[in-house]
Every structure is written in structure tokens, then in C-alpha cells.
Amino acid sequence: MTHENDSCAAGLSAGYSYRPVPCSTRPIIYNQSLCIGCNRCASVCQCDILLPSPVKGEHPIVAYPGECYYCGACVMVCPRKGAIRLEHPLMNQAKYVPVIPESEVLN
Amino acid sequence: MTEYLWPYPNEAGQTEETSCDVLVLGGGLAGCFAAIAAARRGQSVILVEKGATEKSGSGGTGFDHWESACTNPCSKVTPEEIAWAYVREQDWYSNGIGHYIECREGYDRLLDLEHFGGKIRDTEDEFKGAEFRDDETKFMFAYDYRNRFTLRVWGSTFKPALTRELKRLGVRVYDRTEATGLIVSRREGGCGGKKCCGGAFAMDVHTGKFLIFRAKSTVMCMSRPARVWLFNPDTVGLCEFRPLQSIGSGHAMGWRAGVEFAMMEKSVRAEFSAAGRSFPPYGTGNNHNTWYAATMVDARGVEIPYVDRDGRELKTVSERYYPAPGQKFFLKGGVIDNPKYEYRGPETLDFDELIRRGYQLPFYADLSRMPESERRVIWGMMVGEEAKTKIPIYQNYTDRGFDPEKHMLQSYGTGWQSANFLEQERQFFGAPGGVMHDWDLQTNIDGLYVAGDETFASDCAGAACSTGYYAGRKAAESASAIDSIPHMERSDAEAEKKRLLAPLYVKEEDGISWKELNMAVSKAMQNYCGGVRCEALLMEGLDLLGRFEQEMVPRLYGANPHDLMRIHEVMDILTVSQIVLHASLARKCSSEPLFFRRSDYPEMDPPQMRHHILLCNQDGEIKTRELSLDYFGDLKTEYERRNADYMKEEAGGRKEWQ
Numbered sequence A: 001m002t003h004e005n006d007s008c009a010a011g012l013s014a015g016y017s018y019r020p021v022p023c024s025t026r027p028i029i030y031n032q033s034l035c036i037g038c039n040r041c042a043s044v045c046q047c048d049i050l051l052p053s054p055v056k057g058e059h060p061i062v063a064y065p066g067e068c069y070y071c072g073a074c075v076m077v078c079p080r081k082g083a084i085r086l087e088h089p090l091m092n093q094a095k096y097v098p099v100i101p102e103s104e105v106l107n
Numbered sequence B: 001m002t003e004y005l006w007p008y009p010n011e012a013g014q015t016e017e018t019s020c021d022v023l024v025l026g027g028g029l030a031g032c033f034a035a036i037a038a039a040r041r042g043q044s045v046i047l048v049e050k051g052a053t054e055k056s057g058s059g060g061t062g063f064d065h066w067e068s069a070c071t072n073p074c075s076k077v078t079p080e081e082i083a084w085a086y087v088r089e090q091d092w093y094s095n096g097i098g099h100y101i102e103c104r105e106g107y108d109r110l111l112d113l114e115h116f117g118g119k120i121r122d123t124e125d126e127f128k129g130a131e132f133r134d135d136e137t138k139f140m141f142a143y144d145y146r147n148r149f150t151l152r153v154w155g156s157t158f159k160p161a162l163t164r165e166l167k168r169l170g171v172r173v174y175d176r177t178e179a180t181g182l183i184v185s186r187r188e189g190g191c192g193g194k195k196c197c198g199g200a201f202a203m204d205v206h207t208g209k210f211l212i213f214r215a216k217s218t219v220m221c222m223s224r225p226a227r228v229w230l231f232n233p234d235t236v237g238l239c240e241f242r243p244l245q246s247i248g249s250g251h252a253m254g255w256r257a258g259v260e261f262a263m264m265e266k267s268v269r270a271e272f273s274a275a276g277r278s279f280p281p282y283g284t285g286n287n288h289n290t291w292y293a294a295t296m297v298d299a300r301g302v303e304i305p306y307v308d309r310d311g312r313e314l315k316t317v318s319e320r321y322y323p324a325p326g327q328k329f330f331l332k333g334g335v336i337d338n339p340k341y342e343y344r345g346p347e348t349l350d351f352d353e354l355i356r357r358g359y360q361l362p363f364y365a366d367l368s369r370m371p372e373s374e375r376r377v378i379w380g381m382m383v384g385e386e387a388k389t390k391i392p393i394y395q396n397y398t399d400r401g402f403d404p405e406k407h408m409l410q411s412y413g414t415g416w417q418s419a420n421f422l423e424q425e426r427q428f429f430g431a432p433g434g435v436m437h438d439w440d441l442q443t444n445i446d447g448l449y450v451a452g453d454e455t456f457a458s459d460c461a462g463a464a465c466s467t468g469y470y471a472g473r474k475a476a477e478s479a480s481a482i483d484s485i486p487h488m489e490r491s492d493a494e495a496e497k498k499r500l501l502a503p504l505y506v507k508e509e510d511g512i513s514w515k516e517l518n519m520a521v522s523k524a525m526q527n528y529c530g531g532v533r534c535e536a537l538l539m540e541g542l543d544l545l546g547r548f549e550q551e552m553v554p555r556l557y558g559a560n561p562h563d564l565m566r567i568h569e570v571m572d573i574l575t576v577s578q579i580v581l582h583a584s585l586a587r588k589c590s591s592e593p594l595f596f597r598r599s600d601y602p603e604m605d606p607p608q609m610r611h612h613i614l615l616c617n618q619d620g621e622i623k624t625r626e627l628s629l630d631y632f633g634d635l636k637t638e639y640e641r642r643n644a645d646y647m648k649e650e651a652g653g654r655k656e657w658q
């Protein structure tokens, strides 16, 4: 059952708007040449940070990058390998080094 | 910055009303299983999920180990042994009911998951012959290889499988819909004069439409609070361990409705916040949880010894997975931090001792020194299936060239968290407080049930799935026993709708943002409710938060339903913070198991204070009552008394569902 639009909200019926919120990191990077604009990534993101592009066929807009939980769901469901990438913030990229063979360990 | 038109329709002001027998709030592991249990019993079911059910919740993109599957055919422990061990390990500030349900029914839920298309066995024989694998059932085990009650699982397959099953069963799933308030009926008659729950209010987070879900019974599965002490306005999604979406709105709506809470005074010094002090979980070198029992080396490449509970140095990798001489089993897992001697398993030498002996930082996890099957199961299966590891860790590190045969991964700090937090930076972690419930997982409000991480002292994924199913089954029984949906006051619905949409009418230039309020709340909580608390500080905290509620909440502004959702979250975080302050005031002692210290009541756990202090809000008045820690009674007896049908018809996967 759906009630009528009530008048107090009528002032907003023109439509909502948004401005993508800037953030110090770039969790999601699209490759437009591979992306088919299917919006699967946007529809699966539990934090709802990706919004369908106003231009049909183009990749979604990363509207709220700071709200990314870095789960990778968007990459997991993308049908076009390489169309979307998720990267940890630089400060969170752990360091790794070559192993020290047991024969070279001084002790 | 470009301004865009919102891609979804504007439905602010519209209301949709619908009804069902059983309403489930939250579509994580617990919620999906609650809905499935009720639908299997022929009830009409609605599931309300704020994100998208396919991959939402803590286990949305996976989890790697399933604890306490005591009834699996390879297990050498009983449900009673493990459930009681948890109760004792947690000094009785423990959810015995939840633990026992997990130990008793968890394996049945695994079989369900397999039936729905999830992967629980090494069907491709990738690890054939490995010490942790049973070659007959193809089950793979973690931690204690002798007793075999923790399974390694392919958790990334679970949420998609559950989502398909919900669809198949005809559950009406409302994705992108946040539940915001409970419908509570106070009418004499129908509920015997007691409060009862008749469903919930919600908002569509794409369109702003107001929804009224009326139901005979309701199950809350909205996980636990967050962002109470930890907030970073830049990388909000990384502030906490659990997903951004879960901030304890179930707690907040429960509080407003009069639900009783336990252990809300408990919080631990933070362990994870990759927005600052820590790294992404499982993404650094360590030897806990997913990475157990990785070989660790120091900066010189010298191996760090593992010892058993008696300090005996273990010579082989294999020995790290067996109990000590004379010990039946050991506990490891999500809520086990520093176990008692009785349950302590193998562990690397204590950090201070290592430094004393000259081991040099930094340390690394060096999988190259492990047997091939152990290396491959940690890097490739566990790191891969564990939440948030498949893409940003396993795939990205591999793309960057990380090879576990050739490289070792650095560890930061001393523990598996790779972090060092301050005392006032706190977190709900390791079995924190939550909603109190009885043996039916029913709250103090009739027709209102709770499951998963929203219950007090909850455990992990296996507990979420099994308590979810159990609550769904009990909610279905209660729904089928009543003929009409409890009464709803129209004025309650109108008030809720107004509350939810109010920020759309505040002008940006007059308002404050949700981030500013969250920042202020978390700073207030660090100041007034940090590591050491006292009456005057706590009262100051309540005063300040009360002022935020009066003066700042009406000034929150938003331009679209996504903003509204984040605003509602912060309003709920404010409420949860107030619950924590009240709970801290009510406990007039300090307590080790609750990680709770009061400078005005420094005595630790005096015997007369060893009980739960239950807390609820009755129309603005805070009520407390005491409840003994062993209120759940003998686990086996009480369980069996209430679940004869289940034991006869379903246990062990004996029922063939359509």
C-alpha cells in the first residue's frame, strides 16, 4: 500500500543531488576501456559508495570513497577482469622482503 | 566539485506499508539463517537489509574458519565440553546459550550451506593427504588437529548461496533498506498487558521512502555497535573491524523500545582501526587466526620458538597443532585472546621474553619454512577465503609479486593486530555486551528475538548462523501461535517518519554534518568513558551527550537518502554511547573479565558484584536489575528440554528439505 506524497516533502520532489566527497585515498580505480557499465559493482557494494553514472555505459561514480570498507566485493562480481581495481591506502600497504635462507642465518 | 543529480527517484514523503508473519532485520549470516528457518516452517517472511544481501555483513566476502563444529563426524569433543570451556574461559561473563547452540547445531548449518551450494569440503582434492585433512569426508581442520572441531571453510561462497536460497524460498528481501525503529504495542489484552513487538519502521536508502513492516514476530540481526570511540572522518570505512554499515542500530532501536542489555560496560583497548594505528586485518605477517601457526622469524632470519602451555619448546611445525601432554584440547579463535592455562594452546614465546633473549625487530611471517601444504593452506585458502582478503590481499599482493616461497611478510607491533592503541581508544571486541535474551533467544519484549553479533557476548560466524536459525525457528513458532499482528499507533509511525526525514529540511549553512557529530561523540567517549572511569566523569559525559542530542541532532543536514542513512547512524551511535555511560555508572566495581576500571571503585570483581547488571530504558527512566551469571542453567538439560522436535527431525541434517 502506498500513500500519497505528503505536501511537506514536496519542496524536495525536484530530486536529490550529491557531490562526490573528497578523500585522501583512492580505493577504487576504473578502467573505462574494459568496463561495460553494467553497474554490478555498484549494486553489490554494501556501503553503497558507488553510484551509477549519468552517462549510460560508463563506469559508476565513486561518490563516497572515504566510506569504502575495502572488502573487494565489487571486484569479485565484475564480469570484465581488470575493469575495476581496489587498492589499500598507501599507509596500509605492508612490506615484504626476500626470505633469508636458513643456511645463511647466523646464530 | 561537480554536483550530480541523484540517480534514484525521490520518494521522500511516500509511505509503503506491508505485513508478514516473521520479520528479520539485518541480512548478514544470522539474518539469512533466521529467514530461512522461518520460511522452511511455512511462514511468510520479510528480510530487511541496509546494504545488499548478496555480500553484506561481516562475512559478506568470506570467512575462513568455522569454530565449535563439535558434532562433525571427525570431532573428538562434545558440545558440552566446548561450550562449558568457553563459559569458564570467559569467567562466566559469557553467552552460554549462544555457545551451546553453536556447538550443538553449527555443523547442521554447515550441511545446510553445502546444500545451498556453498563449499565446505576439499572436493577438488587440492590438499589430499595433508595432516589437517580427513581424506574420507574431505573436511579440513584448523588449530587443534587432534580434536578436529574447527573447520577451514570456503566462506566466500556462503553469502551468495544464502541469497539464492532466500529467493528460492520466497522470502521477500528488501535490500538498501535500513530498519530504524521497532513497532511496540503497549495495549492491554493481546500481549497480556506486556510490551510486545509488531514489526519495524524503515527507510529506503536510495529513495527516502518510509516503510512500515508489520509482523507477528521480529528477529533482530543487526550486529554490534561501532564508531563509539574510534572515528576518522577521512577514511570512515576503515575506522573499525566490522563493516561500516553495522554501527549498532539494533541496539539503539532496542534501547528506545525498552529492550534489556547486558555487559554494555565492557570494551577493550582497540585492536583494529586501519584508518590509523593498524593495518588491514590478515594483511601483515602474523601467526594468529587465519595465519595460525605461521613460522615467524626475526630481522636476522632467526626462527621464533613456539612453546606449549608449560613452556616446552616445540621442535616441529606439526607440534603447533596438538594439545600439550596431559591436555585434552585447546581453544583458539575469534574471542580467545589470552586463554587460561587449562585451554591454552601452542604459542610463540612471549614478546618481552623474546626481546630479553635478543630477538630483533622487525619480525616477519616466513611461510617458506613450512611444509608445502601448510604454506598453501595459509596463503591461498585461508588468506583468500577470510573476509576482505581475496582481492585486496591475496590478489593484490600476488600481482605485486609477493611469493610466499620467496618472500616474508612484515609484522608491526607485537600482536596479530599489528597495532598499538592508547588506553582510551576502545572497541567492542572479544565478546562485547549486547541484547539480553532467554533460551528462546527472545528479548524481554514479547515477539522480539535476537541473534548473531547483536546478542550479548556473541561469538563468531558459526554462532551467528546457528543462533540465527534457532531464533528464526522460535520466532516462527510464536508467530504461528497468534492470529493477529499486534497493534500499531499511527502517531508512532508519523513521528518516526518525521524524525528520519528532518535533516532534509535543515539548510547546510545552519547545520552540522554527521561527521562532525561522530567526531565529537567519539572524542567525548575517549574523554569521559575511556580506560579508567568514575562517577563524575561519566556524569559529565552524559551531560555533554544530552546536549548534543538536544542542540546538535536537530541541526544535522543531508541532501539525499545516503546522507540520511549516515545521519541516522550517528544518531544511533549517540544513543549507544549513552547506553555505555549508563552501564558504566551502574557497575560500582572494577572488573577484569569486563576490562572495566573505575577509579572510585577500584576493587576488582568483589564476590557480591559477580553478576550481570541488566539495563533498560523504560520510557526515559533507566532501570537496572541483577541477574546471576549462570542464569542459563545446565546447558544440555535446558537445551534438550526446549528442542525435542529439532533433535528428532532435523539434527545431523536428517531432514530432507524441499
Ligand SMILES: Cc1cc2nc3c(=O)[nH]c(=O)nc-3n(C[C@H](O)[C@H](O)[C@H](O)COP(=O)(O)OP(=O)(O)OC[C@H]3O[C@@H](n4cnc5c(N)ncnc54)[C@H](O)[C@@H]3O)c2cc1C
Residues within 6 Å of the ligand: A046, B025, B026, B027, B028, B029, B030, B031, B048, B049, B050, B051, B056, B057, B058, B059, B060, B063, B064, B065, B066, B067, B177, B178, B179, B180, B221, B222, B223, B241, B242, B243, B245, B246, B247, B248, B249, B250, B281, B334, B386, B387, B388, B451, B452, B453, B454, B459, B460, B461, B462, B464
Ligand atoms: C574481517 C572479519 C573476519 C572475520 N572472520 C571470521 C572467521 O574467520 N570465522 C568466524 O567464525 N568469524 C569471523 N568473523 C566474525 C563473523 O563474520 C561475524 O561474527 C558474523 O558474520 C556475524 O554475523 P551477523 O549476522 O550477526 O552480523 P553481520 O554478518 O555483520 O550482519 C549484520 C547485517 O545487518 C545489516 N544491518 C545493520 N544495521 C542495519 C539496519 N539498521 N537495518 C537493516 N540492516 C542492518 C548489515 O548491513 C549486515 O548485513 C569475522 C569478522 C570480520 C569483520
Ligand code: SF4
Residues within 6 Å of the ligand: A027, A028, A044, A045, A046, A047, A048, A049, A050, A067, A068, A069, A070, A071, A072, A073, A074, A075, A086
Ligand atoms: S571494496 Fe567493498 S566497500 Fe569498497 S567499493 Fe568495493 S564493494 Fe564497496
Ligand code: SF4
Residues within 6 Å of the ligand: A030, A034, A035, A036, A037, A038, A039, A040, A041, A042, A058, A059, A060, A077, A078, A079, A080, A083, A084
Ligand atoms: S561491474 Fe565491472 S564492468 Fe560492470 S560497471 Fe562495474 S567495473 Fe564496469
